[in-house]
């Protein structure tokens with residue numbers, strides 16, 4: 155039976171009906187306001203959220219395509235960026251732009267480095283950036299889009315910080331940028347920024363610090379007296395940073411910034427085109443036409459929260475994180491990877507009987523807990539990632555209790571439900587001849603496809619992915635998502 159594809163209705167539908175339909179679509183989403191989902195969303199107090207949403211809506215129709223036409227947006231953008239620069243150890247030379255998210259900020263930092271070196275060192279025809287295995291995938295994406303080679307170096311096996319010696323060994327005459335994370339997302343640890351930045355400066359290379367997740371958190375943790383190493387522009391040699399407002403800034407989504415220590419470098423970020431028949435394009439960021447909503451929302455939240463508001467949440471976050479770490483240490487078979495500097499914790503299993511992916515599914519079934527899975531990668535074993543946010547704080551003891559219950563249940567489950575793993579020798583054979591049709595049988599095994607494109611349980615597929623080399627994970631994941639967006 156061929157499926158009826160959705161079309162624009164012949165006649166317009168009443169607004170009320172439409173809004174009802176939209177509301178009902180949300181019913182299968184993760185219950186993100188429950189406080190039981192450790193990631194994806196970032197909630198401040200209700201009254202702050204209201205200000206942000208109103209500010210966002212107030213500027214939804216304005217277009218940041220041309221700052222000379224909408225001076226209000228230029229003002230909002232420069233003020234938001236300046237507030238971030240001040241927070242992150244910048245000086246009067248520090249400048250930047252508002253972007254749609256961490257990924258865009260990172261892509262622009264990489265583009266800036268690429269175009270700067272094209273200018274000053276045209277002999278570099280195959281530019282390279284050096285990133286640790288724990289650096290965000292956005293650097294790989296930037297390399298992919300911008301034709302910049304991404305050289306990955308290992309992290310320390312105990313601390314999960316970027317390995318300074320390995321970074322040094324990876325530098326070649328093509329290196330244009332060294333990347334450090336403040337902190338890295340997977341384990342919440344801050345890379346040795348001082349060492350990386352010095353190494354870059356000594357060799358005339360740029361150094362980017364990715365503070366997408368930490369930029370609106372670490373400065374306040376430091377002010378509160380928590381033990382936070384140097385991580386920002388105050389470190390000599392750091393040339394650019396990325397910092398998201400839509401994470402621990404509590405802005406509505408679509409809000410980040412890329413910052414340059416030296417305003418001269420920003421020139422290389424801008425794309426200008428006056429060689430077509432229309433209006434001149436001068437874009438400091440990826441998008442051309444874009445709503446002013448996110449920047450108005452970000453401006454509003456920074457003002458509404460104030461430094462005292464952020465410090466209050468960060469203090470609660472740091473204490474809750476310590477509580478989680480201590481709780482995990484008391485659960486036999488689980489441990490926390492590395493020593494998180496902030497509220498991002500990776501929990502791994504030291505007991506072969508505790509399969510981390512099954513634990514994630516079991517926790518979801520037990521109490522709609524949302525614990526994000528991380529596949530194993532080099533020395534970083536598979537893990538459950540928890541971003542311990544404001545809304546999660548009251549639920550931590552319940553979460554720890556359910557972890558203990560779920561582990562006991564998993565250990566008692568019958569043999570035939572044991573975790574799935576593919577023998578490495580089978581993998582090569584399978585993937586050497588991989589065709590999209592092969593995915594059909596996998597879909598069937600997972601009970602997916604047709605009206606049910608998203609499986610209820612992910613342990614099966616995660617175990618398969620985890621046992622595959624990265625190049626084959628990519629094949630499966632691409633095929634999965636290619637199908638997901640087919641109606």
Ligand SMILES: Cc1ncc(COP(=O)(O)O)c(C=O)c1O
Nearest residue numbers: 255256257290338339364366367
């Ligand atoms: C350290 C870090 N960098 C970059 C990003 C990418 O940010 P976005 O999802 O806003 O593109 C994230 C997202 O979690 C992150 O944690």
